[in-house]
Amino acid sequence: MRSFAVLLQKEEAALFSAPIAYVLMTVFLLIMGYSFTLTLFLSHQPSMVHIFFQMFVLFGLTAPLITMRLFAEERKLKTLEVLLTAPVSEVAIVLAKYVAAMSLVVVMLLLSTAYAAALAWFGDPDFGPIYSGYLGLLLFGSALVSTGLLASALTANQVIAALITLSVFLLLWIIDNFGWLLPSPADTMVVNLSLSVHFRPFAVGSIYLSDVGFFVSVTLLTLVLSVRALARR
Template identity: 35%
Template sequence: MRNVLAIIERELRAYFISPIAYVVLTIFVFLSGIFFRTILSQVMQMGLISQMQAQQLGPRPMDMPGMISRGFLSTMSVIMLFMIPMITMGLFSEEKKRGTIELLLTAPLTDLQVILGKFFAAGSFFVILLLTTWIPMSVLYIYGSPASGPILTAYLGLLLYGLSIIAIGLFISSLTENQIIAAVISFGAIMVLWLVDVMAGSAESTTKEVLTYLSILSHLDDFTKGVLATSHIIFYLSLTLVALFLTYRSVDSLRWRG
């Protein structure tokens, strides 16, 4: 455990010494503010229209805080598709480029400790990104009384979703020494898992069920609605473990080739 913590500290220090952490944080906070404001304006307009219609057709219940939080957090999941590959692209590829991967693999550390240290470091930085979304979300609590249960469930879904993407990015970073290539391939792989839900729409029944299950988007959708299902948690944990196992095999092959 001490070795894993040492790797986590090393990687977090590397994030904040380089500009990448500040670039990602700045872009993410800026975009979250822009999209929250846009979604807030749209929902308020819908609320005004609903009030006007209520005068003629009678009142209709409208959960404006819920609509805002669902729209905002769903949008943030799309932004994360672009941000997370930037977090993971250098985890192993930069080590290869600098030639420090040999030092790391010959140190008194196991491959699993190295992988977990890098994974949890990237995961910690991702949690920081998630926490920044509470800045605009706090507006809902200041001016309203949103239901906290569905919001917390949505955040749990985003956390599991993000960790699974990080594991995929970590694996791809272990395959190349070029950070840009690692980021592009990671983004492409994640997009495939994201878009299979779209392909499922035109597929036949059995194929549709398989594609829908493989989509990281379909599982996240229920979380953003406040639905906490064991099957969704198992999916994200399984995807994360598979990606970490592939990373382990990749790093192990580096040790043998070295």
């Protein structure tokens, strides 16, 4: 447990000492703040449904930038071999990097709650969809971070790692549009791989165990594969 805490502290320091973390948070808040203000003035409704869908897309575009350096940079700096020979397990290494990256996602989500606070100050919003929307974004962010972690574990190039993660997100974002064209039961199987299909209920205030299980399963599967990829080095 002590070794994990040391690894986590190291990863947190590396992440939040890099300017990219603050650039991502600033860009995220500026874009979402503009979108929130514009949507509120146009719709005149105290709702964050549209904002959640926009956060969904923005998370998909920014998560690769958070995760691309996690292992790829270690290889570039020739520190991965030192890390692997230290008295720590591959599981601890993977979990430390995952938790550190998720901490940035959580900070971004916490900062965005200012929009919900503004709705509560000026109106009377239904907080049910707001709570479920943030839960959905947290689960979605977890799946993205773990997928990006796996991509970074498989390549030594940060750009390639980011492109792999982005490609997976884009494919699983639009895959339901092609799934409906397939014959049964292949159509159902393909549609159920869609990230947007599983996120949509959260954004509108519904929580289904199948959607929670999907994001948790993706997270666990990719973390296990990351550990195996690291162990084979």
